[in-house]
Amino acid sequence: MEFAAQTPRQEAPCPAELDEFAVAFYERTLGRADFCPSGIADELGVPRQRAEQAVCVLRELRLVKPAEGVVDRLVAVSPEAAQMELLVPLEREILDSRRRLAGFKGQLSSFVAAFEKQARTRAESVVITDDQEEIELRLLEAAQGCTTEVLVMQPCVARETHELRLARPLVLEALRRGAQARILYPHTARGDSVTRAHLGELLPAGGQVRTTNEVRDRFLVFDRKTAFIPAGEGDAIAVVYEGAVAAFLAGLHARAWESAFDFDSGAAGYAGTMEDLKATLLDLLASGAKDEVIARRVGMSERTLRRHVATIMQDLSATSRFQAGVLAARTGLVDPALRSAA
Template sequence: MESPAQTSRQEARLAAEVNEFVVAFYERTIGRADFSPSGIAEELGAPRQRAEQAVGVLRELRLVKPAEGSADRFVAVSPEAAQMELLVPLEREILDSRHRLEGFKGQLSSFVTAFEKQSRTRAETVVITEDREEIELRLLEAAQGCTTEVLVMQPCVARETSELRLARPLVLEAVRRGAHGRILYPHTARGDSDTRAHLGELLPAGGQVRTTNEVRDRFLVFDRKTAFIPAGEGDAIAVVYDGAVAAFLAGLHARVWESAFDFDSGAAGYAGTMGDLKATLLDLLASGAKDEVIARRVGMSERTLRRHVATIMQDLSASSRFQAGVLAARTGLVDTALSGAA
């Protein structure tokens, strides 16, 4: 029995081989008691090999068949008769497949109630795992069941973690199905080409995007029922099936969302958020935070951070990072900028 892939290849080959010559060859055979490929080839002024190829195509389409009592002569068959021989078995096979499909649906429906009941009374409130396949499956389950809201807080695409990379198309699909999507990025995401490309799909689908001066955490919340949060410093993810935790994260997201800046895909660069970002950098410099900590909180690489810090030091005529922060605090730059951004 031929596999579906083999059948598909055969159909594609036949479609390519049914050309004007094959049709002309078939026309010459109609109404004759029988014919030979070489005789038709001579009439058409075509090579015998080409005629034999045409006969091969016509035989597969059941439009010619061997003449009775002769191995090298053939008889033309009407398209109606060929259709009965070729298509009726296929239609019967399709009908059988439909009956089998309905049978499977009926059998599987018996398990739907049991699955939904178990989902509602899930024994495992929190699952911590590093297994990529398990994380992907749990993301898929949560995203496919999402009907009202999906909330995301994350760094830019260039710095996103593996679970966020897996979740990106699932969040987009949930938004396209009608779920209300709110995604928070740091301001630095505005300068990341990969992030802007992703938002070029998300925004037209109905998603809302804002950026903020700091993204201290990363998480996803689906329908305020299921949350995905980091589990420590490694790659482990905690999947939390607890409405109270999901609601707490949704509240945190809402508080950050209120003071965040709307993202406009048509605006270039940082689009008016550079002042807010600079104020945050000054505040963190004044606190004496290390480059690694500052870079993580504002969502940029340490290399990019050092470029921003160098510009700030030059603007303030400061000889060190700490002095820049102190000067900014003394002159009120930090407080003024932060209050203005709020």
Template structure:
């Protein structure tokens, strides 16, 4: 700025004293009649030389974009027609690349509402990293996002970090002791559920049948009503309500005769944590065996109240 001001006052500037930035912005040009000097140029004239090529590039890119959109729209008509006449409303998707591309497109095209249920406790960091960008983009578009996790995520730092970021952008998150099924619903028009319980990643079922999607969405709404809101900024996120709900669920499973391993897998927690919950209650009730504990829980009315 100082050099440009000096050039304006003197009417010229020695070529060796011209900063590179002034040449890049075309604010000075060489004077052919005086080879050893450069002269200043008004910013308006410099703008034409500097911004002109960029504007031309943008215009070409806009034309290319319109051309691509026009060509794709023709294929979209063919695709929609074939979907209506040939594609079933329930489709099995296999292969990680196909599944990820389909989910990315569905969430990327989400307009108003994104519903997800995530069982299994804390999620892998790589999965959270991929989901974060996709979900933040949806939230930026004004999509309402609601997610239900299991209570155990509140002790999983990577998942809580993800929750902190999406809730700061407007997402809503709640937890339950048990989330029955992994589920994604976009705009109540398309839903995705795992193909099997044994290996959830080996396939996904894409559901576009309006009746089935409606049933899944209503099931999610009922689950949501019974879930506990998550407030990441709270100094004690693992509060009394969450702890009591989790313990009651474990004890009801004990009454049903489920093993620690089965309970742990269902609630997304470690077998050791389940065993510790059971041990504490056994000591409280003076139980000497698993069968006796189940009997005492069923007959003492311990699970009838809120405490």
């Protein structure tokens, strides 16, 4: 079946800017059989160019029109007549658009039941894909159907992945529809200007944001029904349509949320979380974890991690990472239980 290409609709022109002179010009033309713009300009003692500008405004508002049978002469029109000519067609067009909108809504509602039935009987419980377009479509589907809450755990915006970047405007839209959103970032996100700029939009919309000393991984959960989690080391994403998995991730999020710190957009820098971050770094250093592992656990780049480690070593007067770990253990700055678990 072929469909005819739709031609773009022409928008109605916006009226030119109205000023007091245009009103004064119009008042001077009232009660005359016809008039010449230059004559009105002479009467008002203004340049003719200004009179022509006023005429342009009045023409667009349909308050003047050419006089019949007389060249280069105009006649004033009453506002009521101008309204009939200018506004009635626009109001009719608005009414037609509303009827078309209602018609489209009625037609689309016929497909809602079929869609919901398909969603309830979805054959696949897990879809693994690295196709960016498919990921975007599945994110859009989950977000548009979200009515209660969105849960997010992610690194700072500067290090976010493709699906998290796509999810940002969708989370904002879910908030505007009345859903709740709770987002967990690592403490290091507090020092990231791009993250703070994004949170400047998220917080006023009603989103709740906290930071924690460790973000083990990233995931999104919509309504505890659909989850988006990494699938391996590449760009592949596992979309899980299984309530039990989504509920499990929601539980992980809730436990991390309890010990996390509220994010205050007005507070500068790490805002009191630096000691918590420093303690976590010391624990991981004492465990012997590699830089790559530590950086991923706390949500920062390896370069930033090395800068923090250098500062910690300087504070402890340590000449090596091992010595820093030993000194931290002796002074009680690390948690032995956490170190053995790590």
